[in-house]
Amino acid sequence: MSASRIFVVTGSNKGIGLATVKALCEAVGSESIVYLTARSVERGTKAVEDLAKSGLKPRFHPLDVDDASSIETFATFLKKEHGGLDVLVNNAAIAYKGNATEPFGVQAEHTIRVNYFGLQAVCKALFPLLRPHSRVVNVSSCVGHLTKVPGEELRKKLSDPTLTEDELDGIMHDFVKAAAENKHGELGWQNSAYGASKVGVSALTRIQQRMLDQDPRDDIVVNHCHPGYVDTDMTSHRGVLTVEQGAVCPTYLALLPPNVSSPRGEYLWYDKQVVDWVDASLPPPGY
Numbered sequence: 001m002s003a004s005r006i007f008v009v010t011g012s013n014k015g016i017g018l019a020t021v022k023a024l025c026e027a028v029g030s031e032s033i034v035y036l037t038a039r040s041v042e043r044g045t046k047a048v049e050d051l052a053k054s055g056l057k058p059r060f061h062p063l064d065v066d067d068a069s070s071i072e073t074f075a076t077f078l079k080k081e082h083g084g085l086d087v088l089v090n091n092a093a094i095a096y097k098g099n100a101t102e103p104f105g106v107q108a109e110h111t112i113r114v115n116y117f118g119l120q121a122v123c124k125a126l127f128p129l130l131r132p133h134s135r136v137v138n139v140s141s142c143v144g145h146l147t148k149v150p151g152e153e154l155r156k157k158l159s160d161p162t163l164t165e166d167e168l169d170g171i172m173h174d175f176v177k178a179a180a181e182n183k184h185g186e187l188g189w190q191n192s193a194y195g196a197s198k199v200g201v202s203a204l205t206r207i208q209q210r211m212l213d214q215d216p217r218d219d220i221v222v223n224h225c226h227p228g229y230v231d232t233d234m235t236s237h238r239g240v241l242t243v244e245q246g247a248v249c250p251t252y253l254a255l256l257p258p259n260v261s262s263p264r265g266e267y268l269w270y271d272k273q274v275v276d277w278v279d280a281s282l283p284p285p286g287y
């Protein structure tokens, strides 16, 4: 692994993403570059300026994971400026509040579009630029664990070790279609668009690791994690962990040493323990 590495964290102007940028800046040498990215130039620039006050020097680049041209511009920039990247933390996500007035179908389409297809679009654009020994972290959730899916048939499909990315896309599109008619329960889904999006992210991670294991580039590892129940805007500040605590697992996965045998394609709890995504039940929250 070269001394100078390029790190990218999506949706990092606030919350767990910002804390992950901070932790990475503190952990890596000044020869490495950490990109704080955000959909808003104003919010992203402000976050970089705030970190500069503590002597940390991430760079800013705009990145809206819901905008194909923004993703393409960023990929082109990374290729031209650095020839590639070494670490990608897919943190950006949205969650409708419990009292949101938008119909469930609207929430489902928007949430799956940003959290699943947006993350996937970033991966499709940036994976070709990953260098050997790269680390990818897909921030999932406790509700992204397979046991949160009530339907047995659906669980079987999602955990099938031969599931392809196209098939998973189809499953996510079917969820959105069914949600528009409030029929997603009939397909075996839980009643949460956010939960479905994170189950998709987790199922995708397993496929991505399988694909990367066949890749000629050596030792590229992708894992997914539950960062804990964290005090952020997303949880309306009801979460019990600090953003620094929420950043512990994503940061650990971003900094996994070269040639680790585990975790690879695994689901991790916020305290870094590996939890089987298919067969194990979730550990007690512990907070």
Ligand SMILES: NC(=O)c1ccc[n+]([C@@H]2O[C@H](COP(=O)([O-])OP(=O)(O)OC[C@H]3O[C@@H](n4cnc5c(N)ncnc54)[C@H](OP(=O)(O)O)[C@@H]3O)[C@@H](O)[C@H]2O)c1
Residues within 6 Å of the ligand: 010, 011, 012, 013, 014, 015, 016, 017, 038, 039, 040, 043, 063, 064, 065, 066, 067, 090, 091, 092, 093, 094, 114, 118, 139, 140, 141, 142, 226, 227, 228, 229, 230, 231, 232, 233, 234, 235, 239
């Ligand atoms: N907090 C928890 O307890 C908890 C639990 C489990 C999982 N997670 C996961 O942890 C991650 C971070 O969550 P958080 O709690 O830190 O949430 P947050 O405070 O709401 O931050 C979410 C970040 O994502 C960004 N974002 C949203 N849509 C985007 C887009 N289209 N393009 C780029 N960035 C976008 C937001 O930017 P704006 O400021 O522009 O909106 C913000 O920077 C998420 O993946 C979340 O699902 C959180």
